[in-house]
Each structure stands twice: as C-alpha cells, then as structure tokens.
Amino acid sequence: MAKKVKDPGIGISSNERAKRFIDPDGSFNIKHINRPSSLSESYEYLISIPWSKFFLWVLLGYVLINTLFGIIYLAIGISGITKPTGSIFLDFLNAFFFSAQTITTVGYGRMAPKGMLLGVISSFEALIGLLSFSFVTGLLYGRFSKPKANIQFSKSIILRKHNGIDCIMFRLMSRSTNIMIRPRIEATLSLSQKGNDEKYINNFYNLKLEQSSITYLPTTWTIVHAVDDSSPLKDFDRPELSQLHGEVLLLISYYDESFAQEVHQAHSYILKNIRHDEKFIPAFYYDDNGYTILDHNKLDKTLDDVEDKSYDP
Numbered sequence: 453m454a455k456k457v458k459d460p461g462i463g464i465s466s467n468e469r470a471k472r473f474i475d476p477d478g479s480f481n482i483k484h485i486n487r488p489s490s491l492s493e494s495y496e497y498l499i500s501i502p503w504s505k506f507f508l509w510v511l512l513g514y515v516l517i518n519t520l521f522g523i524i525y526l527a528i529g530i531s532g533i534t535k536p537t538g539s540i541f542l543d544f545l546n547a548f549f550f551s552a553q554t555i556t557t558v559g560y561g562r563m564a565p566k567g568m569l570l571g572v573i574s575s576f577e578a579l580i581g582l583l584s585f586s587f588v589t590g591l592l593y594g595r596f597s598k599p600k601a602n603i604q605f606s607k608s609i610i611l612r613k614h615n616g617i618d619c620i621m622f623r624l625m626s627r628s629t630n631i632m633i634r635p636r637i638e639a640t641l642s643l644s645q646k647g648n649d650e651k652y653i654n655n656f657y658n659l660k661l662e663q664s665s666i667t668y669l670p671t672t673w674t675i676v677h678a679v680d681d682s683s684p685l686k687d688f689d690r691p692e693l694s695q696l697h698g699e700v701l702l703l704i705s706y707y708d709e710s711f712a713q714e715v716h717q718a719h720s721y722i723l724k725n726i727r728h729d730e731k732f733i734p735a736f737y738y739d740d741n742g743y744t745i746l747d748h749n750k751l752d753k754t755l756d757d758v759e760d761k762s763y764d765p
Contacts, residue, residue, distance in 0.1 A: 455657070456655055456656060456657060457640070457656050457657060457658050458656070459654070459656060460640050460656060460701065462642060462654060462656070462701070463654065464653050464654045464655075465651075465652075465653060465654070466644040466652040466653055466654045466697075467644075467652055468652055468697075470644055470652070470697070472699050472720055472722055473642065473699055473701060473720060474699070474701060474702075474718050474719060474720035476719070478717050478718045478719055480718070495591070495594070498591050499591055499594040499595045499598055500598075503595075506591070506595070510588055513584070514555075517551075517555060517577075517580065517584070518548050518551040518552050518555065519548065521547075521551040521554070521555070521573070521577050522544055522547040522548035522550075522551045523544070523547075524573060525547035525550060525551065525570070525573070526540075526543055526544050526547045528569060528570060528573075530543040530546060530547055532565060532566045532567050532569075532570045533546065533547065533550050533563050533564070533565060533566070533570065534546050534550070534562070534563045546563065549563070550563045551577065554574050554577050554578055554581065555577055555578065555580065555581030555584070556581060556585075557578060557581060557582070597711075599708065599711040599713055599715050600715060601704065601706070601708070601715040601716055601717030602626060602627045602628050602630075602708075603624055603625070603626060603627065603632075603704055603717050603719075604624065604625050604626070604627045604748065604751060605622065605623070605624045605719050605751075606622050606623040606624065606732070606751050606752045607752045608622065608725070608727050608730070608752055608754065609621070609622045609700070609721040609725060609726050609727070610622065610726070610727050610728075610730050610731075610732070610754070611679075611690065611693070611726045611727070611728050611729070612728070612729045612730060612731065613729075614676060614678070615678075617678050617679065617680055618678075618679040618690075619662075619676050619677060619678050619679060620659075620676070620677045620679065620685075620700075620726070621674055621675065621676050621677075621732070622674075622675055622721060623672050623673065623674050623675070623732055623735070623751055623752075624672070624673050624675065624704070624751075625669070625671065625672045625673065625735070625746070625748070625751055626669060627748070628710075630708065630709055630710055631668050631669065631670045631709070632668060632669040632706040632707075632708070633667075633668050633706060633707035633708075633709065634665065634666075634667060634668065634706060634707055635665065635666060635668075635669050635673070635704060635705070635706035636664055636665035636666075636704075636705055636706070637661065637664055637665070637675060637702060637703070637704050637705075638658075638664070638702070638703045639658070639659040639661055639664075639675070639677065639700055639701070639702055640656055640657070640658060640659065640700075640701045640702075641656065641657045641658075641659050641684055641685070641698060641699075641700055641701075642654050642655070642656055642698060642699045642700075642701055643655045643656075643657070643684070643696060643697070643698045644697040644698070645697070657684035659677045659683070659684075659700065660677065660678070660682060660683070661675060661676065661677055662675075662676035662677070662678065663675075663676070669706070670744075670746075671735070671736045671744065671746055672735045672736065672746075672751060674732065690728060693723060693726065694723065694724055694726055694728075695724070696723045696724070697723075697724075698722070698723040699720050699721070699722055699723065700720060700721045700722075700723070701718070701720050702718065702719045702720060702721075703716060703717075703718055704716065704717045704718075704719070727754070730754040730755060730756050731754055731755045732752075732753065732754055733750060733753050733754065733755060733757075734750070735747055735748070735750040735751050735753075
C-alpha cells in the first residue's frame with residue numbers, strides 16, 4: 453500500500469485545469485504578478501537567457517547608445533566633428549559612426565571632437581563605453597562559469613511489462629562528453645484528485661525506483677518504476693492511468709567535473725503522455741575497433757519508431 457508523503461514544495465491546492473508543475477525545459481510553470489523587481493535581477497536574467505537573445509540585447513543596447521549620442525552630436529553641430537554633407541541623414545550617420553568609434557575607443561582619426569563641449573561629451577561617452585564593455589565581459593564570464601546540469605531526457609515515458617510486472621520507464625543521458633559522476637535521482641508522483649468537498653488537492657507519493665543512483669554515467673540510464681503492490685499506481689488499470697491528472701516530478705543530481713561541483717536539474721513527465729507496450733532501442737553500440745558509439749538521436753527512439761524491428765534492448 454502506497455503511503456502519501458509531505459508536500460515537496462509544490463503546494464497541496466489544485467484545480468481541474470491546473471497545468472504541469474515543471475515544464476520540459478526544467479523550469480517551474482509559475483507566473484509571478486505584483487512582484488517587486490530590482491536592478492540586480494537583470495544580471496540573473498542576462499546570464500540565463502539563450503545566447504541568441506543575449507546577443508540581441510547586446511546589439512540593441514549598442515545601437516541605442518550610439519543613436520542617442522549620434523543625435524546629441526548632430527544637435528550640437530556635426531561641424532564640430534567633421535565637414536557637414538548637407539544631408540541630415542548622412543550627417544547623422546557620421547555622428548553615429550563617430551559615437552561608435554568613441555564608445556569602443558577605436559578612434560580612426562578621420563573624425564575628432566572640436567571644442568570644449570564636444571570634448572566633454574565624447575569623454576563621458578568613452579567612460580560609458582568602458583563600463584558597458586566591462587559589464588558585458590562580466591556577463592560572458594557569468595554565462596560560461598554558471599554551473600548548469602546538462603542532462604537530456606527521453607521525450608517519451610513508457611509503460612510495459614518488465615520481469616513480468618508493468619513498469620514505467622524513461623531514459624536520460626548527458627548532452628556533453630563529460631561523464632556524470634555519481635548521478636542520483638528522486639521521483640515523486642503528484643496526483644491532482646477531487647476531495648470529499650469537491651475541491652481538487654494534490655497528493656504526493658515517493659516512487660520507488662529499480663535503481664536510484666549509479667557510480668557514473670558515460671552512456672544512457674533507463675529509470676524504472678515497477679507498478680507493484682507498493683506503487684501508488686497499483687490501484688489504476690492502464691486506461692485509468694492515462695486519464696489521471698498526474699505528473700512524475702524528477703530531481704537529478706550529479707557531480708560535474710567541468711564546474712568541479714554538484715549540479716541539479718528538474719524534469720517531469722505527464723501520465724497522460726504515457727506510451728504503452730513500447731521498447732526503447734539501444735542508443736549505443738560498438739564499432740569494428742571496439743569503441744562505444746553513443747547516438748544522441750536515439751535516446752527517445754522505440755521499436756515503433758524504426759523500420760528494423762530486430763533491436764533487442
């Protein structure tokens with residue numbers, strides 16, 4: 453008989469339309485409102501967003517600063533920097549390019565400020581440039597040095613017979629070539645169920661795993677939970693299991709040699725997405741020289757996904 457466990461931090465209140473707690477990318481599915489913000493949060497935001505967004509923000513800031521100072525130089529008089537062209541657009545471009553040379557401290561020499569006012573403004577802009585590039589350099593270091601787990605999970609969660617018992621299975625592996633040292637996993641089942649008062653609440657259960665830790669992981673690791681008498685899913689047949697408003701919450705921890713410290717990653721699977729009676733195909737094999745070849749594209753592949761049915765995991 454499965455025993456309920458205390459709330460792991462999700463909260464017991466639920467709703468008929470409640471979405472999953474953990475998104476596929478490992479982030480918690482929570483929307484914040486009326487939250488006070490601070491300038492220090494911009495650092496966390498900029499080191500956490502994807503690289504494409506990061507460089508877009510850097511480019512946008514660079515263009516905006518140069519545009520602002522270009523307008524200032526144009527308003528004061530482009531003649532204090534270079535010979536006017538007679539075109540406002542071309543004069544603005546010259547002012548923009550002068551600003552870019554000033555903020556990067558390049559200084560090609562063709563354009564230079566004349567007069568005290570332009571000299572003060574350009575000196576102030578050079579200071580902003582030094583501070584801005586120092587800030588961006590710090591962000592780059594933060595992005596590269598921030599400890600982050602690099603685990604790839606199978607998209608599918610499978611229910612099939614294993615050793616004569618229905619078992620829930622999924623796989624994981626490292627996205628990088630680094631070997632995961634002493635990985636361990638915790639699995640908690642969250643079931644949103646209607647209580648006697650007609651309100652939905654979350655009930656939590658620990659899922660006993662066939663193996664919850666290993667010494668190291670150079671290839672793939674198949675996580676198995678047997679739906680036996682001690683499983684909280686034992687009371688549900690297969691059709692009922694796929695209709696449950698349930699989520700398998702996962703926390704993976706391991707020692708990462710790149711960061712020389714332990715890292716963690718959250719993930720989850722929805723019970724409604726269970727695929728029945730399928731088998732994962734091997735994601736690694738041996739070449740003619742005896743080397744182990746790990747194919748990352750096969751982590752999620754099952755026998756039903758391939759034409760060759762001769763695989764025997």
